[in-house]
Every structure is written in C-alpha cells, then in structure tokens.
Amino acid sequence: MNNGEREEFIRVDGRKPDELRKYSIRAGILKNADGSAEIKLGKNWIVVGVYGPKEHFPKFEALQDRAIINCRYHMAPYSTTERKSPKPSRREIELSKVIRTALEQAVILEKFPEMSIDIFIEVLQAEGSTRVASITAASVALAEAGIPLRDMIVGCSAGKVNGQIVVDVGEAEDKDGEADLPIAVMPNLKRVVLLQMDGKLTHEEFKRAFEIALKGAYELYEEQKKALKKLIEEMSLVQEQEGDEDE
Amino acid sequence: MSKEFKGKTLAEILRIEQTRNYLMKGIREDGRSMWDYREIKIEVGTVEKAFGSSTVYLGDTVVVTGVNFELGTPFQDSPDSAILLVEGEILPTASFEAEAGPPDEYEIEMSRVVDRSLRESGIIDFKKYAIIPGETVLKIFIDFNILNDDGNIIDAAVLGAVSALATADMPDINYIRDNIDEVSNINIKEVPRTKFSIEEIPIANTIALYNGKMFVDPTAPEEEIANSLITFTHLATGEICSIQLLKGSLSYEEVFTALDKAYEKSVEIRDKLSEMGIIKL
C-alpha cells in the first residue's frame, strides 16, 4: 500500500476509511436493572442490563476474595438479516466469554467477595462489529449501576476491505473483507482487554489497523463520558462548566 | 421464605406490600382507577432489518417485536396454508428474577397465549400466502422480547405483534410465485416488497382479582398479589378469539363480569391504535 497520492477510498456506505458510522449512547434506560445502557452504531441497536453485586448461588461456587462476573451476549431472532433461532449459538457463547474476560479487567472485583455481577447484552439489531459495540455499552451500564471500575472499557473494530485499512467494519464489509480486527481498551490505563483477528494481515497492516481502531475507540469513549455525565447534568439544573477542573 | 418474595429485591417486596394496602382501599400505586390502562406508547419500525417491528411501552413494561418472513414447505395436513411461528422471551434484563436460558413454563405459556391470540384471530389470511400450494408457502415469524417487566406482558406483547404486523413490509408474493427458482437462491429480503395487510385487530386484556376487587392492566406487584388473573382477546367484530385463566379461580359470575370489562377495554385500545395511526378501523 502506497501512502502517496491516491484517490480517497470510498466505502460501500459512503464512509471515509477513518469514519465511524453514526452512533449514540444512552445510559439508564431500563427501570428494573441496577444499571443499563443502550448503544446505536450504524444499524446496530444493543441494550445492556446489569444486576448486582448480589449473593452468588450456589454458595460453594462463590469466590472468597472477589466477585464473579456472568456475562451473556445474546442476539434477538429478528436482529439479523436471516432470522436467528433464540437458542444460543457457539458464536454467542464465544462472544459472551471474550466480553466477560475483558470487562473483568475493569471491574474492581475485590470489593465484592462472594458476590456475582450479571451482565446481559441483548442485540436487538446487528450490523457488524456487535461485540465491540456491546462491550462499549456494557461498560456504561456498569458505571451507571455504580459498580466501581478501574477504567471504562471501550471497543472499536478495524478491518481490511478491498485492500484498504478501515475503521468500524460494517456487516457487508465484514462479509466481503480480507480481515476483521475487533479491539477493546481501557482508555486511561491504555491497556488492551479484547483483541481478536480474523483474516490475513501483514505486521504493517496490523499496526495501521490497530491504530485506526484505537482512534475510533477514543472517539466512542467521549460519547460514553457524555452519556454518563448527562445523567448528572439532568439532576443538576446547572450545566457543568467546560474546562473547569480542580487539577 | 414465602413464594411471593422469592427472587425479589427489597424494592419489589416493598412495592408488593404497599400494593396490598392500596388495593384493600380500592386504589392503585400510580393513582389509576381500577379500570385504567397505564400510558401506552408505541414506536414502529424500530428494527429496520426485520420486515416489521415495534417497541411497545405499557407503563414501564417494554416489549420489542420483530416480524420476519421466509419460504418453507407447508405442513402435510394444511398444504395450502402459510405457517405462523410465534415465540417470546422474557429477557434476563427484564427483572432481578428473570433468568437467562431456555424459556420457563411462564414464558412458554405467555408465548402460546400470544400465539393463539394472533393465530385464531384471522389477523393473517393464511391461504393468501400459500405461494405454490403443497410446495412452497410463506413462513411468518413473530418474535418478541420483554426488555423490562412491570407486569401485563401478554397485553403488551399482543399490541406489539399487531403493531409490527400492521406496519410490516413483505416480500411480493406474486413476484415470488413468478420467479420461484431465482428467489430460492437469494436472500428473501432482497425480493421486491409490498405492504403486509392485516385482516383483523385482536386486542388482549388481562383482568386481575384481589379479595373480590377486579381491576385491569396489573403491574408486576399487582400480578404477584392477585388471587386470580385472566386474559381475554377480542376482535374488532366483538368475538373472543382467546381466553386463558393464568392464575387462581373465578366465580362463574366473575368470569362474565371480567369478559364484559375486557371487551370494553379492547374497544378503547383498538381506538387508541387507530388514533396513533398504526391501524385503520
């Protein structure tokens, strides 16, 4: 790939290589859950509910020094182009696991020994990169629940489509593309908590894909903060001053 | 532990106790009368990928419904009839008690009551969608999910299904019939579309009884303490197309009082759907 003069690569949906799809994040949208959030990213529509910390049963399975996280990533039958059976697929089980192990890095589990925290991710409409969108929403739901976190977790994908490295891979791009790279990070601690790759990339391509995904993640991190701060602003009757810091 | 409190949070237990006190006095937690429904808000087309969809808010109960179509082979005993599959799930986000996993007996009962309310209503003209009788018919999937459960999920789910169907697109049956070989090889969502038309408007109404007091549209704590729960589904013609006694028992007289009240409410809600522009009366 030459970085010399070339025409701007336009993607199937008209986006530039480093352009995210339209996104929005809302926190506190479910009444019963202890914490909840919703993310829309392109046509993706994902709702997350968190319950806990609560007593873990059976008791003998509980951990003495920390909480256990249960995480379920689940897609609604109408969420995909072809109707999907509500029974969990192997893909959903794998995604539940990688999302769980990522979120475990941020939750301060030691504060809640013998407890468990349940995280339920419901994909109501899927359009590519659902796992990173889910984890981004799950992090907001955990924060909304008041569960202490070391850092937020935010995810974004990158891919190689038609030889070009792009950010935030859509469904069509994922299907026809050469590589798909979902990542999730703790943005302040600057650590990676989810990293998978599917397809073929050279080291150079991986580096560029990683960087472009990282940039996308930080953009979504701003949206996470906005969604959370809004909760407090709505209780303040006073807007927070920009740039006002105690540092 | 008392069965009523099992799997409930303190907030839910307190709500149950409070509701008990209120109903004894003939009043309700949110100030409603015994015969008022909570605020109903319906958004359609919320899941664009599906042929039809809706999000129904009945008070704090939230249901998302998606309608999908596929081509399939008909059942042997009804070769010229389209196939309807209705499946619902209470998501684990819906309440502290709700669990992830295969549907339990309440979820299955809920799905089947909603199924019968639709199947028997005539909302879908099954014969119309037998594309090649004996060979290829339309398979209609109605899937719904309860995102937040504050009671009366059946009424909400039937509203969700009706709203999703009433505003749904569908693959053009005539096009499919004329191009059956080509269509069998492509994604049905890429076939040219027409609007789905509904032939009836079933409305489900759930009535609860507590200590002889009858009321409609129970919230979660009201369902919990109710001695009995019964759902009637009415059509625009006034006929009943589904009945389910969900809990407890009713005197013979109570059955008919509840029936009359349910019918009254079904008319009101059907009018509301028309006002919202979701259906045409």
Next chain:
Amino acid sequence: MEEEDKRKMRIVTPGEKISGRINLRRTDNNFFIKIGNSMIATNLGVLKKTGSSLDLIPYKSVYTPRRDDYVIGVVIGYAANGWIVDIGASTKAFLSAQELIRWEGDAQRFDPKKYELSEHFKIGDLVGAVIIDINAQSHPILSLPSEKQGINKKHLGKLNGYFIIKVHTTKIPRIIGRKGSMIKMIKENMRGDVIVGQNGVILYKGNYEDFLLLKKIIKTIISNTFAPGLTGKIAQMLGVTVTEEVNNNRGVEHE
C-alpha cells in the same frame, strides 16, 4: 453563590485521574483507587471540595451496610433462632429472637420449642433496627437498641400502618442533608411521622394526601440531587420560608 457552585462542581467518570488531596479517611465512601502514583475515580459522580480535600459524591453506589446504620427491612424468612430480614443489601440480615426478647424487657432465654417466631414477626412485616455487626459471612446482624440517641423507640421493632417509599441508598445522604438539615425541615413540616432508614427505605404514617406530597418531595430530591438551591425548592413545596444559610446548603454529608 451559584457561580461558586459551578466552579467547584466537576463531573467525573470512572478511570479519570484526579489530582488534589483525596479524603481517604472515609474508606466506606471511597470512590478512588490508587494505580501507580495516580488517584483514579472509580465511579460516575461529582467532585466537591470539602475544606482542602476532595470528595466524590457518586451518582449511584453499591449499598454497603455499616455498623450503627438504622435500617428498615422486611422479614422474608425464619431461621432456627430468629428472623431473616431483607434490608436491600447484597446479603440478608438477621435478627435473633433473643434480641427481641431482651428488648421487650424479658429476662428469659430463647426456647425454640416454646417460642413461635411467626407470632412475633411474620413474613412481610416491616422491621426497624440498627446494624450492630457484620458477621463472618457478610450478613448484617440487627439489634434493637434500648437507648440510642436519635432512634425513637417507636421506630424500632415491628412497624405497622406506614406508607412506603423506596429510594436508592445513594440518595439517602441528600434526603438527610448536611447535619440532617433537609430531613429536619421535612419532618417539622409534615403532619405525620416520617422515618428514614439508611438502606433507602422511607416510611410515612399519616393521611394519603400528605403521603403524596412527601412522595413528590422525595422525587424532587432524587431527580435534582446535584442542584444548588434544592433546599429552597423543597422548602417551597412544604410551604416554608427559609433562611439564606440553609438555602446555600450544597453538602451531601452522611449522617
């Protein structure tokens, strides 16, 4: 005063680095974690300067029952020698029959064969009690103090005939107010009896219309937790004129 509030209020989200003196004395209300040499906020909340150190007032936090908390719970089951009480914490609390016997002024020992637990507290009864200990399995142990400042004897033991409001425990400090000023104003201006449990349960004994007003007041407080001038608004709802000092109350200290 409003300008000063704006300047001093900073909203933080989990993971943000905080510089300044952190009040680590209050370990139970501590929403910071030290990572390397940095102090990191662990919760969504508002950073406020109290004197020369910083506190984080959380949007929501997990309820941690503490010793000396006055709580209002519901009896949800019977154990061999007492009652299992749900106080809305991650573990259930326990009230021993012996403790009730002692509090009622009886010297006798608890005899499981003669003592019928359900005759004293039934499942579904509301109980007011004080947490005296958290046992090895993290269960709060409840007591009925004979003499305790601030706890009315009528607010201990079985509580009958009250209207109930349940709020998130994080809101209780705001409902109580700095040095109890908010709840004092509410109690003084409501005709009935208002009881507040640290575990987020508020009870009211009085007529229904007054209860509706109290519900509205509580709802206003919890929807405007971080607003300056909230005290003035509540005073208005109670029909009370309030002094400048009270109106500037922006503290959310724990009682």
